Amino acid sequence: MSEARKDDTILEVKNLQTVFFTNSGLFRAVDNVSFSVRRGETLAIVGESGCGKSVTALSVMRLVPDPPGRVVGGTVTLEGTDLLSLEEAEMRQIRGNRISMIFQEPMTSLNPVMRIGDQITEVLRLHQEMTSKEAWTKAVEMLRLVRIPEPDRRAQEYPHQLSGGMRQRAMIAMALACRPALLIADEPTTALDVTIQAQILALIVDLQKRLGTGLILITHDLGVVAQTAQRVIVMYAGKKVEEATVEDLFENPKHPYTRGLMASMPAVISFGAKTDARLNEIPGMVPSLTNLPPGCAFAPRCRLAIDRCRAEYPPLQEVDVNHLAACWRATELVGAP
Amino acid sequence: MTDQRPLLEVTDLVKHYAVRGGVLRRRVGTVHAVDGVSFSVARGETLGLVGESGCGKSTVARSVLRLVEPSSGAIKLNGTDITGLSKAEMRPHRRSMQIVFQDPFASLNPRMTAGDIVGEPLSVHGLATGRAQQERVAELFAQVGLRPDQMKNYPHQFSGGQRQRICIARALSLGPSLIVCDEPVSALDVSIQAQVINLLIDLQRKNDFSYLFIAHDLAVVAHISHRVAVMYLGRIVEIADKTELFANPRHPYTQALLASVPVADPKAKRLAPMVDGDVPSPINPPSGCAFHTRCRYVMDRCKVERPALVEAGEGHQVACWLNDGTGRPE
Amino acid sequence: MTTINFESELRRAGAHSTHGWRRLVFLAQRYLLGTVGLVIMVLFVWMAISADLIARYDPLSVDSAQRLAAPSAAHWMGTDSFGRDVWSRIIHGARISLAVGIGATALGSTIGVIVGLVSGYLSGWVDLLFQRITDILQALPLLVLALVMTAALGPSLPNVIIAIAIPLIPTVARVIRANTLALRELPFVEAAKSIGMSETRIALRHVLPNTLAPLIVLATAQLGSTILTEASLSFLGLGIPEPYPSWGRMLSESAAEYVRVAPWLVIFPGVAISLAVFGTNLFGDALRDILDPRQSG
Amino acid sequence: GEPKQGGILRVYHRDSPGSASIHEGATYSINVPFMPVFNNLVMFKQDVAQNSVESIVPDLAESWAWSSDNKKLTFKLRQGVKWHDGKPFTSADVKCTFDMLMGKSQQKFRQNPRKSWYDQVNEVTVNGDFEASFELKRPQPALLSLLASGYTPVYPCHVSPAEMRTKPVGTGPFKFVEFKANESIKLTKNPDYFKKGLPHLDGIEFTIIPNRSTAILGFVSGKFDMTFPTEVSIPLLKDVKAQAPNAVCVVEPVNVSTNIIVNSSSPPFDNIDIRRALALALDRKAFISILFEGQADIGGTMLPAPGGLWAMPKEMLESIPGYGPDINANREEARKLMQKAGYGPDKHLSVKVSTRNIPVYRDPAVILIDQMKNIYIDGELDVVDTAQWFPKVARKDYTLGLNLTGNAVDDPDQSFYENYSCGSERNYTNYCNKEIEKLFDQQSAETDKEKRKKLVWEIDKKLQEDVARPIIFHARQGSCWHPYVKGITIMVNSSYNGYRYEDVWMDK
Amino acid sequence: MFAYIVRRLALMLVTLIGISIIIFVLLRVVPGNIVDILFDAAGFVDPTDKANLEKELGLNLPIYQQYLNWIGGLLHGDLGYSYVSEKPALQEILPRIPITARLAALALLFSASIGIPLGVLSAVHQGSRLDYALRVVSLSGLSLPSFWLGLLILMASVSLFGSMPIYNPNPKTWTEALAIYAVPAMAVGFRSAALTMRITRSSMLEILRQDYIRTARAKGASEASVNYRHALKNAILPVITVIGIEAAFLIGGLIVTETVFNIPGVARFLVEALRWRDYPIVQNLVMLIAVVVVVANFTVDMLYAAIDPRIRYGD
Numbered sequence A: 001m002s003e004a005r006k007d008d009t010i011l012e013v014k015n016l017q018t019v020f021f022t023n024s025g026l027f028r029a030v031d032n033v034s035f036s037v038r039r040g041e042t043l044a045i046v047g048e049s050g051c052g053k054s055v056t057a058l059s060v061m062r063l064v065p066d067p068p069g070r071v072v073g074g075t076v077t078l079e080g081t082d083l084l085s086l087e088e089a090e091m092r093q094i095r096g097n098r099i100s101m102i103f104q105e106p107m108t109s110l111n112p113v114m115r116i117g118d119q120i121t122e123v124l125r126l127h128q129e130m131t132s133k134e135a136w137t138k139a140v141e142m143l144r145l146v147r148i149p150e151p152d153r154r155a156q157e158y159p160h161q162l163s164g165g166m167r168q169r170a171m172i173a174m175a176l177a178c179r180p181a182l183l184i185a186d187e188p189t190t191a192l193d194v195t196i197q198a199q200i201l202a203l204i205v206d207l208q209k210r211l212g213t214g215l216i217l218i219t220h221d222l223g224v225v226a227q228t229a230q231r232v233i234v235m236y237a238g239k240k241v242e243e244a245t246v247e248d249l250f251e252n253p254k255h256p257y258t259r260g261l262m263a264s265m266p267a268v269i270s271f272g273a274k275t276d277a278r279l280n281e282i283p284g285m286v287p288s289l290t291n292l293p294p295g296c297a298f299a300p301r302c303r304l305a306i307d308r309c310r311a312e313y314p315p316l317q318e319v320d321v322n323h324l325a326a327c328w329r330a331t332e333l334v335g336a337p
Numbered sequence B: 001m002t003d004q005r006p007l008l009e010v011t012d013l014v015k016h017y018a019v020r021g022g023v024l025r026r027r028v029g030t031v032h033a034v035d036g037v038s039f040s041v042a043r044g045e046t047l048g049l050v051g052e053s054g055c056g057k058s059t060v061a062r063s064v065l066r067l068v069e070p071s072s073g074a075i076k077l078n079g080t081d082i083t084g085l086s087k088a089e090m091r092p093h094r095r096s097m098q099i100v101f102q103d104p105f106a107s108l109n110p111r112m113t114a115g116d117i118v119g120e121p122l123s124v125h126g127l128a129t130g131r132a133q134q135e136r137v138a139e140l141f142a143q144v145g146l147r148p149d150q151m152k153n154y155p156h157q158f159s160g161g162q163r164q165r166i167c168i169a170r171a172l173s174l175g176p177s178l179i180v181c182d183e184p185v186s187a188l189d190v191s192i193q194a195q196v197i198n199l200l201i202d203l204q205r206k207n208d209f210s211y212l213f214i215a216h217d218l219a220v221v222a223h224i225s226h227r228v229a230v231m232y233l234g235r236i237v238e239i240a241d242k243t244e245l246f247a248n249p250r251h252p253y254t255q256a257l258l259a260s261v262p263v264a265d266p267k268a269k270r271l272a273p274m275v276d277g278d279v280p281s282p283i284n285p286p287s288g289c290a291f292h293t294r295c296r297y298v299m300d301r302c303k304v305e306r307p308a309l310v311e312a313g314e315g316h317q318v319a320c321w322l323n324d325g326t327g328r329p330e
Numbered sequence C: 001m002t003t004i005n006f007e008s009e010l011r012r013a014g015a016h017s018t019h020g021w022r023r024l025v026f027l028a029q030r031y032l033l034g035t036v037g038l039v040i041m042v043l044f045v046w047m048a049i050s051a052d053l054i055a056r057y058d059p060l061s062v063d064s065a066q067r068l069a070a071p072s073a074a075h076w077m078g079t080d081s082f083g084r085d086v087w088s089r090i091i092h093g094a095r096i097s098l099a100v101g102i103g104a105t106a107l108g109s110t111i112g113v114i115v116g117l118v119s120g121y122l123s124g125w126v127d128l129l130f131q132r133i134t135d136i137l138q139a140l141p142l143l144v145l146a147l148v149m150t151a152a153l154g155p156s157l158p159n160v161i162i163a164i165a166i167p168l169i170p171t172v173a174r175v176i177r178a179n180t181l182a183l184r185e186l187p188f189v190e191a192a193k194s195i196g197m198s199e200t201r202i203a204l205r206h207v208l209p210n211t212l213a214p215l216i217v218l219a220t221a222q223l224g225s226t227i228l229t230e231a232s233l234s235f236l237g238l239g240i241p242e243p244y245p246s247w248g249r250m251l252s253e254s255a256a257e258y259v260r261v262a263p264w265l266v267i268f269p270g271v272a273i274s275l276a277v278f279g280t281n282l283f284g285d286a287l288r289d290i291l292d293p294r295q296s297g
Numbered sequence D: 001g002e003p004k005q006g007g008i009l010r011v012y013h014r015d016s017p018g019s020a021s022i023h024e025g026a027t028y029s030i031n032v033p034f035m036p037v038f039n040n041l042v043m044f045k046q047d048v049a050q051n052s053v054e055s056i057v058p059d060l061a062e063s064w065a066w067s068s069d070n071k072k073l074t075f076k077l078r079q080g081v082k083w084h085d086g087k088p089f090t091s092a093d094v095k096c097t098f099d100m101l102m103g104k105s106q107q108k109f110r111q112n113p114r115k116s117w118y119d120q121v122n123e124v125t126v127n128g129d130f131e132a133s134f135e136l137k138r139p140q141p142a143l144l145s146l147l148a149s150g151y152t153p154v155y156p157c158h159v160s161p162a163e164m165r166t167k168p169v170g171t172g173p174f175k176f177v178e179f180k181a182n183e184s185i186k187l188t189k190n191p192d193y194f195k196k197g198l199p200h201l202d203g204i205e206f207t208i209i210p211n212r213s214t215a216i217l218g219f220v221s222g223k224f225d226m227t228f229p230t231e232v233s234i235p236l237l238k239d240v241k242a243q244a245p246n247a248v249c250v251v252e253p254v255n256v257s258t259n260i261i262v263n264s265s266s267p268p269f270d271n272i273d274i275r276r277a278l279a280l281a282l283d284r285k286a287f288i289s290i291l292f293e294g295q296a297d298i299g300g301t302m303l304p305a306p307g308g309l310w311a312m313p314k315e316m317l318e319s320i321p322g323y324g325p326d327i328n329a330n331r332e333e334a335r336k337l338m339q340k341a342g343y344g345p346d347k348h349l350s351v352k353v354s355t356r357n358i359p360v361y362r363d364p365a366v367i368l369i370d371q372m373k374n375i376y377i378d379g380e381l382d383v384v385d386t387a388q389w390f391p392k393v394a395r396k397d398y399t400l401g402l403n404l405t406g407n408a409v410d411d412p413d414q415s416f417y418e419n420y421s422c423g424s425e426r427n428y429t430n431y432c433n434k435e436i437e438k439l440f441d442q443q444s445a446e447t448d449k450e451k452r453k454k455l456v457w458e459i460d461k462k463l464q465e466d467v468a469r470p471i472i473f474h475a476r477q478g479s480c481w482h483p484y485v486k487g488i489t490i491m492v493n494s495s496y497n498g499y500r501y502e503d504v505w506m507d508k
Numbered sequence E: 001m002f003a004y005i006v007r008r009l010a011l012m013l014v015t016l017i018g019i020s021i022i023i024f025v026l027l028r029v030v031p032g033n034i035v036d037i038l039f040d041a042a043g044f045v046d047p048t049d050k051a052n053l054e055k056e057l058g059l060n061l062p063i064y065q066q067y068l069n070w071i072g073g074l075l076h077g078d079l080g081y082s083y084v085s086e087k088p089a090l091q092e093i094l095p096r097i098p099i100t101a102r103l104a105a106l107a108l109l110f111s112a113s114i115g116i117p118l119g120v121l122s123a124v125h126q127g128s129r130l131d132y133a134l135r136v137v138s139l140s141g142l143s144l145p146s147f148w149l150g151l152l153i154l155m156a157s158v159s160l161f162g163s164m165p166i167y168n169p170n171p172k173t174w175t176e177a178l179a180i181y182a183v184p185a186m187a188v189g190f191r192s193a194a195l196t197m198r199i200t201r202s203s204m205l206e207i208l209r210q211d212y213i214r215t216a217r218a219k220g221a222s223e224a225s226v227n228y229r230h231a232l233k234n235a236i237l238p239v240i241t242v243i244g245i246e247a248a249f250l251i252g253g254l255i256v257t258e259t260v261f262n263i264p265g266v267a268r269f270l271v272e273a274l275r276w277r278d279y280p281i282v283q284n285l286v287m288l289i290a291v292v293v294v295v296a297n298f299t300v301d302m303l304y305a306a307i308d309p310r311i312r313y314g315d
């Protein structure tokens, strides 16, 4: 990474390793993952369910449930501070203040017995010197900012009185209340309808621009990635398998998994496609994180796999300008799938 | 296709759920879950049904199978009206239609082996028992791409995609002519989704049965369906041949829906929400056209008069007042 | 960052023992208290079953020469005021107390399950009626009901079991009903319906087996409380009558007169009751944790 | 020293008596708290432990006299006595009381358990306000003893039986204050008591504590001055002495016999051999050592000496089958009898032993069952709820029953007629022997005490030999009080007669 | 909400009527009545006297007539007369209510104030030694027969202090007054405290796994705030339910405790009345208890609604 970039890097994650000790064995949920986020930038993390996206985010927040989880290696540097070496009390000063997180399930992520306003007020009062009155005013203002109609009334209401979309807006309001340097949005729209999803994504991107916040957007929807992110990392079985700018990734995916994903997604407007046309499928199933094969985790499902793939894990290498991929045969793969 | 007698014909299907309250648990309100839906599915055809959460898709599916009793309307299967049939009279018809649910895990009894699950319909209908049943189940397993030795495993020992295959095998066991798929791939991993869709397509090709395919993912629906119906708040607002619908969406809601789908192409235009606000409650659906609260082309008439689903050319039906009741061509 | 011993962490999480015997050993270590509870329960059940073999004397045999003998080699737990061997009585008492505990729990649970299943499955007026019945049973306090029942039926072993079982019904019925209601909505039940399965068969084959886990947990907890209820009934003079040596009666009768003169008459039955209840509860706790899927990890 | 005045005597009560009416009750749970409210015509002298004709002293009657034919007993009544409500006491009250007991008056008791005491009384007559006479069908010297019992208070004419059950009015040393069921009974000093200077106490307070352990702890910790009389079991007595070493405790017979009622009207106990075998199988010493640590007495129907006045001499007693000291020999004989009746080691006789579900009944039954094993009888305990016991016994719905018989007065008339005469309601076994019946009357009319005694012994022996109602033992019970309580005498041959408490005082 | 309350009240009424019928029939099915018992005390039965007495007490009427008489009386506030004491049943029952009420309230207070904090502590430190210790203690609370616990307390206090806290209608000092209620209340409350603790613990563990707890942590809230401000308020809901159900069980515990500590409350009176087959007392007491239990359940539901904004009954 060049010097110029380093200045506005907010988050730098290096060789992050998070494991779960479970009765079915050791889950290397996050294995040697590195990435960084710059001010105002959107980094998307994609991958299938269980590949470690959420755990990566939780590791950054230091919210991995322990037991059974533990961050066992790597560094997480936020604005120059190594988060992993902080005292818990110091870390609390950072959470909700410098980094915020929006979770997957807007239905369950709000405390059902607290008023919306109180939940936003809480984060303000935790991190900023404010009277409760000021905080409440600020909270209402935040609700207005996320375009909740009648914010005064809504602030007085409880989560169950809000629709899913409004709850997710409230979550966003809460996350951005202290103007954090970094916002992590973990599949913020998966539980929502398409039309609402479009509203929420547009809102997040808009606010991020206005506040200059760095954004990590976790999703499994390549469409969402294409529409929102600047840079993308692709994860498979706990490892980062590819990283590129969004344009580069879509034009020239270098990892067979990424290519497979893109090919297996039905295009929305399949005007010409014959209705009974089969999709390109990735054969096999997502591997369990316990008994990973010695070589590339994707090898068993990969059409291009060679013996080497099965024997040796391919290191992440720069296969193109600012384009990293972990595949022995990355260079052979050119162009859109 | 069109000249064929439809396999399934649904006319004016209405399902209201009572919202009870008050001292005597009297009905104090009504959820208009499905409010006058008509469509038909031809033999070998896939009808896609899309719409936002809570618009009544599952209710339609359940009503078709008589898992819930429709409030009114007629459901004809192979020309027989099954709405009024008793449980016993219904049983033979059950063999002609089956359902696959969204959540493959919850659809499988955790305390039964996969083999028993798939074999159960056979014993219920007395089609095969003992060895014969075993063999038939093994065949079904092979058809959906599972190994017969997995028959003695329990659901939790399968991956999501495999579980959905078990569900499909169970649905196939009775040799149905119609399979209702209620969001069969929504709970699956992206890379598995394609496998299941391919399986469904393959099976249809082989057995020539019809699907009523429900999903909220337009891309999936677009891929698998021949025709697509778009639902909004208990009603079908547009129904057309797939190609026609996506090329020529006429209802503003269909247009908004299409516009909201993120395109997997960074160069395509950025997301711009076409509609504001939330889906209204089906307990108190808005007057007139239910979409008028969110429609950017709303007219006075929309607020008072409900547009009927009318022919707008070439099997393309739409319920919108715009352009003399033909919707707004893009 | 402190170094982490992966091996020991994994062992603690039970990673090496996922199946069969090793899993059992792991669970036994992981839920040590539960294992202790299970051991206690097994021990008592074994005592009850083989009472005739391990009892060293006839529990009813009176011996005026051996009155109130302190614990000794001949009488491990001493003798009571009738000269009866306390150890033998405790062992035979296990039969009675377990008969009451298991009998009442089984009876109450069975009826409760039927009521709950029917009520949850056949909503409508049946449900309404059954719910009112459970309401009524619930509003009649357990001991009061047991008191009236034993007064009505006479204090014999089966009657005490019935009297203690009846108040258990509403709790079980409620749990089963709630579960049934939840299960009824699950797709696999709908799937069974869609293949044309009869309602009864669905209830028995799909719904009932899936209510077993909460039922077992509930039943172990109730097992303990029934033993205590019997003891309380004994204290109020309405428990299992002589000559059966129920722990409750042994304790409550000796407590009055012999606590100082012959403390062993009070200590041993007291310990037996508490241990049995303690054991079932410990085991029930562990069972709940094991059977609760969310507790894994 | 001189009695001190004042103070409230605090006693715990063993249970909540059903009513306050002594005449309607048959348990000393009523006598103890309510005897202080009343007076009798005559009473057993309260500080003489052994009740006898000699210890009878005037109470409401100043004097009494038998007519020459011994068929009329006349009482001169005390004048100027007032009921607690202020009304004067007269001979009318005496007549009312006994008419009611004989079932002759309009007013009726709910139940009248001692009606049979007055079977020989023809009529009670009055002569003026202060003389009353009992006219008898035949001489019955024991009548005077019956009148002296705590069970025979004089009730006021002007108070209905119903009121007497809830708010008793008497002439006695203490006035009734309140009776809260399950809680307490309170009495206060009657300042107008006709015996001058009495009572010494300001009042008596009974706290009802059915739970024995709690009650004893209460006494030990000083919450009570005295235990409920004769309610402390022998094992508990040790406990009390250990915790309150200064407490005064006595153990006395209570004149309650524990016996077996045998249903001789149906098989198998219609067979006299089996009845005999049962009698021979009893090891009375074992009962006594287990239940009383040796502190109880063996005897026949009448209370054994030294407490009892009518007890058979030892030699005579031991000549009765089953009373002999060689238990093994007795049982050998019993087994022979059983074999004769067709039972043996291979063919046991199964019987139910019915009894109440109360320890004093149940415990001896347990021992009885154990002892019967020796003679090929397998007993099974059948405990019966109190409410069902009498209906069951009355229906003859039992084979063997374990029963307690309390004798209010240590006099053969009371126990023989009540329990053994043909047709008596309390003769549960329906034992009926016309010859013995004659002997009953003979002893009853006998005025010579020594002659009467001989007759009584003979009857008693005969009753035991017939195995009418085998007597197992006569219980003794303990009573304790703190040393500062003075003037308590526990009677040695009755547990119903000694609770007037007028001369009890506290040295505090 | 109003409609809901009306509906609940109607259901409560149905329940109470059901109970009244059950207890009424049950009592009359029990063999033996007051008359038998009175004659039992006398030692023999005179059939005419018995018939007279049964007539006097109205026991000879057909059972439905007796029932209607009772209910009719109840509606006019006339509970009938006690067979034993022959006083109005109301007069017998009324003075005992405050005694038991005080005891029950103290026991509940004890159980909540000990059980809830310890339950939270145990859940927050799940798996620690403290957790184990608390769990074992709470289990022992559930394993001890309550009469035995009561007797132990009494014996200990006599040995240690030479005096004991049994009931006294006119306590002399303030401390004595407290002791005579607080000690027995503790004896009863120990069991429910143990139960409350366990429920609190498992409920807390459940809640601590919820997403919104993670949200609270992500906001930077302190552990204390997470546990008490966010978790406890949610976790308390099932605890309230259990405390409500405990109200019914408490009566059972009170019967035993009132016996051991010789407290002349409602519970012991009930047992005593049952022994005497004193129908008017038993029936009315059972109804009283039923009303308390039903009202307790109702209160719990209302409390639930007050705490949990998601529950708005009836709309």
Ligand SMILES: Nc1ncnc2c1ncn2[C@@H]1O[C@H](COP(=O)(O)OP(=O)(O)OP(=O)(O)O)[C@@H](O)[C@H]1O
Residues within 6 Å of the ligand: A020, A022, A027, A029, A047, A048, A049, A050, A051, A052, A053, A054, A055, A056, A065, A068, A069, A220, A289, C297
């Ligand atoms: N609390 C936990 N206990 C044990 N394993 C866990 C836990 N949380 C996560 N894991 C494991 O870590 C792996 C990564 O999980 P993670 O939640 O990060 O996946 P994800 O990529 O966010 O998936 P999704 O798209 O479903 O949210 C999973 O395989 C999961 O099994």
Ligand SMILES: Nc1ncnc2c1ncn2[C@@H]1O[C@H](COP(=O)(O)OP(=O)(O)OP(=O)(O)O)[C@@H](O)[C@H]1O
Residues within 6 Å of the ligand: B017, B018, B031, B032, B033, B034, B051, B052, B053, B054, B055, B056, B057, B058, B059, B060, B216, B282
């Ligand atoms: N049993 C029921 N009782 C009352 N209302 C119901 C019931 N089932 C469904 N509804 C309501 O009917 C409406 C339609 O529900 P339905 O499940 O058919 O929607 P859907 O389109 O399948 O939604 P989703 O995409 O979330 O599955 C919803 O508002 C729902 O709340």
Ligand SMILES: [Mg+2]
Residues within 6 Å of the ligand: A053, A054, A055, A104, A186, A187
């Ligand atoms: Mg995730």
Ligand SMILES: [Mg+2]
Residues within 6 Å of the ligand: B057, B058, B059, B182
């Ligand atoms: Mg649905």
